[in-house]
Amino acid sequence: MSNEFYDNGKKLIGYEYYDISFLKPNKDCSTCDIYNDYVCSYCEIETVSGTPNVKYTDDLEWVIKKTMKSKIHKNLLKIKKRLDKKTLREPKTRPQKIDRINWDRVNIILNNRYEK
Numbered sequence: 001m002s003n004e005f006y007d008n009g010k011k012l013i014g015y016e017y018y019d020i021s022f023l024k025p026n027k028d029c030s031t032c033d034i035y036n037d038y039v040c041s042y043c044e045i046e047t048v049s050g051t052p053n054v055k056y057t058d059d060l061e062w063v064i065k066k067t068m069k070s071k072i073h074k075n076l077l078k079i080k081k082r083l084d085k086k087t088l089r090e091p092k093t094r095p096q097k098i099d100r101i102n103w104d105r106v107n108i109i110l111n112n113r114y115e116k
């Protein structure tokens with residue numbers, strides 16, 4: 001696996017692959033497939049672009065600046081701590097359900113990226 005990334009032909013220094021496994025298919029999108037957990041590239045770009053320090057390379061891969069990792073990790077842990085307190089096992093109202101979805105996402109990211 002190459003660790004050289006290019007953006008518009010310009011070499012990116014200090015970047016690594018950005019894990020986008022947290023993406024979920026958009027049920028209102030006709031191209032995404034919620035049954036096969038497929039996220040279309042339009043929704044992927046819509047969701048991921050604009051994330052600080054994340055770039056889309058010439059090889060069509062997402063990368064993130066390495067130095068930002070620990071900051072993101074810290075932020076995720078902070079979010080998790082906040083959500084741990086208020087997230088319910090069986091959410092009923094819409095805000096409770098959103099908390100639960102976010103809690104699941106944060107945990108998936110933390111497990112996939114940091115606890116290996």
Ligand SMILES: [Zn+2]
Binds near residue numbers: 029032039040042
């Ligand atoms: Zn889509």
